[in-house]
Amino acid sequence: MTGFASSPPRAGSHEPSAAELPVLARIAGLLQGAKLAVLTGAGLSTDSGIPDYRGPGSVPRTPMTYQEFVGDGALRQRYWARNHLGWRHLRHADPNAGHYAVAALERQGLTSGIITQNVDRLHEDAGAVDVVDLHGRFDRVVCLNCRTVISRSHLADGLEGLNPGFVELVEAEGPIAAAPDADAELSQEEQIARFIIAECEVCGGMLKPDFVFFGENVPKDRVERSYAIVDAADALLVAGSSLTVMSGLRFPRYAKKTGKPVVIINRGPTRGDDTASIKLDAGVSPGLQYLATRL
Structure with a gap:
């Protein structure tokens, strides 16, 4: 890790x-x-x-809501930039x-x-x-339009191609604090603003991690x-x-x-x-x- x-x-x-x-x-x-x-x-x-969300010593966090994710392109861009880093932490956990x-x-x-x-x-x-x-599951991604499900690993390959060197650039600036929902703390606004989001390969629709966000049933x-x-x-x-x-x-x-x-x-x-x-x-x-x- x-x-x-x-x-x-x-x-x-x-x-x-x-x-x-x-x-x-x-x-x-x-x-x-x-x-x-x-x-x-x-x-x-x-x-x-x-790390957990609410245990003693946990850093206070405000996870993104479903409404924010689907309704605000800038917030969605920020989310995927952070998730592109944080999901690796869960992938390597035993x-x-x-x-x-x-x-x-x-x-x-x-x-x-x-x-x-x-x-x-x-x-x-x-x-x-x-x-x-x-x-839900951190290792899958779903299209909110056509409901196609793909692996998070497959999406990672696509995001790497769209954002070459992004992970290495951020990691070079210091350790990354990850969360139990595959999110990660990321404050580099310039890198976030340049992050390119992938779309569904089937219909061009909006992709979302296949787990339940706050505000989602x-x-x-x-x-x-x-x-x-x-x-x-x-x-x-x-x-x-x-x-x-x-x-x-x-x-x-x-x-x-x-x-x-x-x-x-x-x-x-x-x-x-x-x-x-x-x-x-x-x-x-x-x-x-x-x-x-x-x-």
Whole structure:
């Protein structure tokens, strides 16, 4: 990941602390024999070097909205210039112990499915199969006109051809801070103003990353699949999500309403803490590893 500034893996990420062990033992007791719906967020991927949005120490960010992206050509140009840098960070990230622990729970037949708010595809890279990418995927691009889907790698080749030397020029000025949605901090206004956006090769339409922007609705079929995962489960395990946005918060609220236990493991408070049967304020990888070997 040369040229990128990222969050280092947290110290001690593979072993729970002495203070966390009693809470994890309670969680294991509550979930013993249960089929789990697993909901994950950006806090799961911090140990892979991908910064989260709202965890302690996170740099405040205001992501671009869908309305801004489609309605303002200058903002769209800025977005693609930043994304052309930031997507490389996610492409080179590797699954961490938490992703492998979730995949292990699935292999053991202990999950009804995995719902992730992350677009980084690290669950799949770790071997998980039944995953709903609730907010979409960073590795695909969709045309908003003809709905053609292409790989982000293919688009990268096109953008390289349209903007030769852009990446090298920006990276030469210092490390790049990337975000979990493949965005990157970029302040070089002169380079941004010269950045050329690619159009759909099929119809010339507007291209957009194939993930959900703020102000955009999650596709109905993904929401329905996610509810079905919760319905098929005995309990809901939330790992690494602040549950700030309703797209994720709806599931612990629904689980609680239907009488299912909700366990939340997250560093810092969440908007769904009032739904939790047990809440562990901690990094998620150690807790997930603990549960994968004791359920």
